Amino acid sequence: MGQTISLNTTRMQCIGAYLAQPAGKPKGGIVVIQEIFGVNEHMRRVTDGFAEAGYTAIAPCFFDHLETGVELGYDEAGYQRGRDLVTELGLDRAVEDVASAAEAIASAGRIGTVGYCWGGTVALLAALRLGLPSVSYYGARNVPFLGETPKAPVMFHFGEKDKHITPDVVEKHRQMLPQMDVYTYPADHAFNRDVGPQYDEASARLACQRTLAFFDKHLAQGA
DSSP states (O other): OOEEEEEEOTTSOEEEEEEEOOSSSOSOEEEEEOOTTBSOHHHHHHHHHHHHTTOEEEEEOGGGGTSTTOBOOSSHHHHHHHHHHHHHHOHHHHHHHHHHHHHHTGGGSSEEEEEETHHHHHHHHHHHHSOOOEEEESOTTOGGGTTSOOSSOEEEEEETTOSSSOHHHHHHHHHHOTTSEEEEESSOTTTTOTTSTTOOHHHHHHHHHHHHHHHIIIIITTO
16 A cells, blocks of 8 residues: 655655555544564554555654664564664654654644554654654653653553553553543553564554544544
8 A cells, every 4th residue: 555755854864654645635644653673564554554544644764764674573683673773763863753754744634643662652752842643552661751741642552461561650651641541451562563472452453443533533623
């Protein structure tokens, strides 16, 4: 469904991005923010799903700043390489790239973001700093930023069996951002990733329904 395009960034460097268009007039636009594994087949499929739901969806290839075409596996080597890459990239540059991607699809209408794992924290920052309505899936790096004043609404999804994001961490989200929706599911970390053992179909489906309702409210109806 989608295609790879070149995306101009604020640092005068082009990076790749996977762009998927809806069949008809878009309801709005969504920047899809990857896990630490790059814009791989799974993330392209997630992006296609938002296009099928009526949104112009774009997934920036953040790692192109460092190495072109990164698509990592879910083994220990992939995890380690992904962690190294996101550390080297930094969150500030990722937020800048989200802004560039949002500008690239501005003709679609109102723009929001959705992010997964590392991308979940980038999505939170997009709401805090860019004013983009955002959905954050199991962002393990969120806590240092919860004291910032949001410029847009955020929805959070967490797995109750997630050993990296414990119940007290989830509760901090509720306490520090009481105006935002925080949902938990009887699932592990990465429960939306349908290519691994952590996938939980029922939880993923419910979270997706809530995510699309969020975007329909804040993007489609907010236009």
